[in-house]
Amino acid sequence: MSKDYYKTLGVERSAKADDIKRAFRKKAHEHHPDKGGDEAKFKEVNEAYQVLSDDQKREQYDQFGSNFENMGGFGQGGFGGFSGDFSQFAGGFGDIFQGFGFGGGGRTRTARGQDVAVDLELTLHDVAFGIEREISLHKNDLCDDCLGSGAKKGTNLKTCAECNGKGQTVRVQQTILGAMKAAQVCGECQGQGQKPEENCNTCRGQGSYKKTGNFTVKVPAGIDNGEQIRLRGKGEAGPRGSEAGDLYVRVHVKAHKNLARRGFDIFSRVMVPFTTATLGGEIDVETIEGEVSVKIPSGTQGGQTIRLQDKGINHLSGNARGDHYIEVQIEVPKRSSRKAKKLLKELENELQS
Numbered sequence: 001m002s003k004d005y006y007k008t009l010g011v012e013r014s015a016k017a018d019d020i021k022r023a024f025r026k027k028a029h030e031h032h033p034d035k036g037g038d039e040a041k042f043k044e045v046n047e048a049y050q051v052l053s054d055d056q057k058r059e060q061y062d063q064f065g066s067n068f069e070n071m072g073g074f075g076q077g078g079f080g081g082f083s084g085d086f087s088q089f090a091g092g093f094g095d096i097f098q099g100f101g102f103g104g105g106g107r108t109r110t111a112r113g114q115d116v117a118v119d120l121e122l123t124l125h126d127v128a129f130g131i132e133r134e135i136s137l138h139k140n141d142l143c144d145d146c147l148g149s150g151a152k153k154g155t156n157l158k159t160c161a162e163c164n165g166k167g168q169t170v171r172v173q174q175t176i177l178g179a180m181k182a183a184q185v186c187g188e189c190q191g192q193g194q195k196p197e198e199n200c201n202t203c204r205g206q207g208s209y210k211k212t213g214n215f216t217v218k219v220p221a222g223i224d225n226g227e228q229i230r231l232r233g234k235g236e237a238g239p240r241g242s243e244a245g246d247l248y249v250r251v252h253v254k255a256h257k258n259l260a261r262r263g264f265d266i267f268s269r270v271m272v273p274f275t276t277a278t279l280g281g282e283i284d285v286e287t288i289e290g291e292v293s294v295k296i297p298s299g300t301q302g303g304q305t306i307r308l309q310d311k312g313i314n315h316l317s318g319n320a321r322g323d324h325y326i327e328v329q330i331e332v333p334k335r336s337s338r339k340a341k342k343l344l345k346e347l348e349n350e351l352q353s
Contacts, residue, residue, distance in 0.1 A: 003044075003065075005052050005061065006048075006052070008027075008047075008048040009024055009027055009048050009049065010023055010026075010027065011023045013062070017053065020049070020053060024045065024048075024049040027045040028045055028046070028049075112238050112243045113140065113208075113235055113236040113237050113238035113242070113243065113244040114235060114236040115235045115236070115246045115248060116139055116234075116236060116245060116246075116248070117228075117247075117249075118135060118137060118247070118248070118250070119249075119250050119252055120133060120135065120219075120249050120250065120252065121252045122252065122253050123253070123254055123256075124253060124256045124259060124261060124288060126253075127221070127223050127251070127253055128221065128222075128288045128312075128313045128314060129221050129314060130219055130314070132216055132217065132218050132219070133216070133217045133219060134214055134215070134216055134217075135214070135215050135217055135249070136212060136214050137212065137213060137214075137215060137247070138210060138211070138212045139210065139213075139235070139236055140208045140209065140236040141208055142207070142208055143202055143203035143206070143208055143209055144202070145200055146196075146207060147241065148207040148208065148237065148238075148240060148241025148242075149196065149207060149240060150195075150196045150199060150203065150205040150207040150241075151197065151198065151199070151205075152196065152197075152199060152200050153200075155196060156196075156197055157194040157195065157196055158195055158197050160186060160188050160192070160193055160194055160195050161188075162186055162187070162188035163186035163188065163189065165193040165194065166186070167186055167189065167191040167192060167193040168183045168184060168185055168186055168191065169183070169184060169187075170182070190239035190240060190242065191239070191242070192240050192242065205240075206239065206240070207239060208236075208237035208238075208239075215231070215234060215247070217229060217231070217249050220316055221314035221315075221316070221318070222313055222314050222315050222316035222317075222318075223251055223316065224251070224253070225251060225252060226250070226252075227251050228248045228249060228250045228251065229248070229249040230246055230247070230248055230249075231246060231248075232246050233245075234247035235247045258286050259288065261313060263313075263322065264312050264313040264315055264321070264322030265312045265322040265323050265324070266288060266312045266322065266323075266324040267324075267325050267327070268286065268325075268326055268327070269327045269328075269329055270285050270294075270326050270328060270329065271330075271331040272296055272328050272330060272331060274331060276300075277296060277299075277300040277301070277302075277328070278298065278299065279298055280295075280297055280298030281296050282294065282295055282296065283296055285326060287308065287324055292308070294306060294308070296328070300328055301328070301330075302330040303327065303328065303329075304327075304328045305325050305326065306325070306328065307323055307325055308325075308326065309323050310322075310323065311323060311324035312324050
């Protein structure tokens with residue numbers, strides 16, 4: 001009896017490749033034995049996908065049905081037994097089975113350089129307005145002599161004998177579904193598929209070596225304590241000229257003596273003489289821009305807040321800025337002369353009358 005592969009996957013005969021792949025993902029996840037599914041149905045789903053995901057096989061199936069193998073179109077092999085070897089589908093089953101814990105079927109990526117993390121201490125003023133800082137870093141960097149190839153000058157690269165130039169080796173793993181092939185980066189060539197005929201004397205064939213370099217870090221205005229800046233490709237050099245890792249700069253903001261940050265706003269406290277609070281006047285207040293003169297309205301009370309608009313931290317977007325909030329504390333003299341006490345008493349009587 002002819003099998004209906006379209007029905008097995010739950011798609012129309014006119015379904016596009018993406019629809020078929022999406023349906024397979026859903027069905028495979030539903031029936032996967034490791035997730036409590038039916039192994040027989042899982043095999044049926046895989047069989048259907050092997051045919052419908054291949055344009056040539058799908059065309060033969062549409063013309064002759066599931067017995068198309070017996071029509072002489074594909075020679076030996078067919079689907080006589082579920083082998084679990086998905087390498088022929090490069091990119092088809094590979095990315096799907098990664099989610100189930102099986103290795104990918106397609107070619108793996110070459111090895112990548114390691115990421116590097118450094119700490120950078122900044123002031124409140126630095127993060128308020130942005131700044132450029134030079135940092136010195138000792139790390140694996142591209143070899144200047146071989147430019148990352150790992151080969152001695154005047155020599156060439158040769159095909160890696162371990163992986164036959166594929167950049168990956170394959171190991172067979174026995175599972176409940178049979179033999180499964182898992183690919184991994186070749187340890188001999190680090191995924192390059194090639195090795196130097198003669199190693200570079202400077203880096204000994206690695207394409208990189210430890211050296212100290214300086215980097216300019218642009219710190220954007222508005223960045224906060226604990227956040228990090230990512231510099232792509234500034235981490236450790238990759239093996240033999242492959243992709244370098246990234247550099248992560250972690251920001252640490254030193255506590256300010258008089259100013260505190262909350263979000264993009266600045267908060268501080270200021271002591272105001274009780275006479276100024278009563279009569280009104282001006283006082284100098286410390287801000288992230290330096291000292292500014294602030295008007296104190298007459299009758300200002302202790303605990304009252306004065307807002308300095310747009311005197312806070314610049315937003316990361318660059319199109320807005322926070323405010324500076326000043327909490328007023330009334331300064332009362334601890335000692336008073338006889339004359340001062342007399343005047344204060346007269347003031348008290350005047351205010352009560």
